[in-house]
Amino acid sequence: MNFTAEQARVFEPGEIGPLRLRNRILRTGAFEGMTPDGVPSDALVEHHRRMAAGGVALTTVAYCSVAHDGLTFGGQMWARPEIVPQLGRLSGAVHQEGGLCALQLGHAGYFANPEATGVKPLGASAQVCLYTLSRSRQMSLEDIRRLTDDYGRAAGLAREAGFDAVELHLAHGYLLSQFLSPHTNHRKDGYGGSLDNRLRFPLEALARVREAAGPGMAVLAKINLEDGFRGGLELAEAVEVARRLEASGLADALVLSGGFVSKTPFFMLRGELPVTEMVANEKHFTRRVSMRMFARAIVEEYPFEPLFFMPAAMSVRRALKLPLVLVGGMRSLDHLSEARAAGFDFLALGRPLIHDPDFVNRLARGEITASPCEPCNKCIAEMENGGVRCAHPTLGQPRAR
Numbered sequence: 001m002n003f004t005a006e007q008a009r010v011f012e013p014g015e016i017g018p019l020r021l022r023n024r025i026l027r028t029g030a031f032e033g034m035t036p037d038g039v040p041s042d043a044l045v046e047h048h049r050r051m052a053a054g055g056v057a058l059t060t061v062a063y064c065s066v067a068h069d070g071l072t073f074g075g076q077m078w079a080r081p082e083i084v085p086q087l088g089r090l091s092g093a094v095h096q097e098g099g100l101c102a103l104q105l106g107h108a109g110y111f112a113n114p115e116a117t118g119v120k121p122l123g124a125s126a127q128v129c130l131y132t133l134s135r136s137r138q139m140s141l142e143d144i145r146r147l148t149d150d151y152g153r154a155a156g157l158a159r160e161a162g163f164d165a166v167e168l169h170l171a172h173g174y175l176l177s178q179f180l181s182p183h184t185n186h187r188k189d190g191y192g193g194s195l196d197n198r199l200r201f202p203l204e205a206l207a208r209v210r211e212a213a214g215p216g217m218a219v220l221a222k223i224n225l226e227d228g229f230r231g232g233l234e235l236a237e238a239v240e241v242a243r244r245l246e247a248s249g250l251a252d253a254l255v256l257s258g259g260f261v262s263k264t265p266f267f268m269l270r271g272e273l274p275v276t277e278m279v280a281n282e283k284h285f286t287r288r289v290s291m292r293m294f295a296r297a298i299v300e301e302y303p304f305e306p307l308f309f310m311p312a313a314m315s316v317r318r319a320l321k322l323p324l325v326l327v328g329g330m331r332s333l334d335h336l337s338e339a340r341a342a343g344f345d346f347l348a349l350g351r352p353l354i355h356d357p358d359f360v361n362r363l364a365r366g367e368i369t370a371s372p373c374e375p376c377n378k379c380i381a382e383m384e385n386g387g388v389r390c391a392h393p394t395l396g397q398p399r400a401r
Ligand SMILES: Cc1cc2nc3c(=O)[nH]c(=O)nc-3n(C[C@H](O)[C@H](O)[C@H](O)COP(=O)(O)O)c2cc1C
Pocket: 028, 029, 030, 031, 032, 062, 063, 104, 172, 222, 257, 268, 269, 327, 328, 329, 330, 348, 349, 350, 351, 352, 379, 380, 383, 388
């Protein structure tokens, strides 16, 4: 295939820490819903094998909670020795296809689901969560120490399972993002107030992850460019967060995203609100009723635009030398090469790969120039309906579940 010089830069190899990636395209963390009883299923192994077979350089297994009290769903994976054999099969299957894999490590903090965890949610501060209709308690210093250990332990398990990388979730309003955000962190001790203080726990967790990952693995940190609402983390501070992460020398790359699951869940997605499908898949009666009544009033809808995080991400690009991964709204070879030309080292895709795991190979072979995925976001509802998949597979290749 004859690509222009700019297009060819999408397919050239690149490096993240100790890893050499065969091209610049990553599969971003997009919760698969394939971990019944908290253990990766064969479907999860197959899902990521197909991503690697379809040409992505590195595929990210979404949301592994570092502890049981960080779950947002009943059937969500949490880091413990029982998951290592299946994760090992997954990394083996991905490597067999010439790809690399990362495990996303997170904790839901104040919006952890007490029905799934059996305990009161932990937060940077005590706070009512309208999303789970529960109230968190403020984490003690002992909780912070315990969870710092848990982040490290989880990275150690990923390493044992043969993963190439871990992605530490400091974005989307998860626990470490709750410490960074002025909206959720009202602490009066050394972990709240100034940006230095709000960054303390995220940096401690990152240091522990770095240590456990060792020199052979890459460590990526996913951060918010903005939380997406007044009173949350804004771009100017996010640039400062990125600078300090770079200065710490603890991360090999930053993944740039935005939004806050418990407040602005569609800020990170853009496109349609799949209310009917989400209501249909909600198993909890009260939540189903309240979702049907209030979803459109509570959940803000954001119009989809190509490359929707790129304008904000440029501020980070200008401030940093560290490899940067752009996420959000890349649907075509033109979008991907535009992002490369703007200085982004790697490009992470979600919905186009859920629609068609062969998207990268088909672009590289010149069979297509764009994904037909228009963000109807029905794939979100599918996460809880047997596993993430495109609701319109007929637009492209048929897929296995
Ligand atoms: C079904 C689905 C599940 C998602 N789950 C996660 C997740 O577990 N962790 C995460 O960091 N982002 C998650 N995201 C957000 C994606 O990482 C990404 O930011 C978003 O899909 C925008 O990229 P795209 O336009 O290429 O789809 C999810 C997205 C989708 C569509």
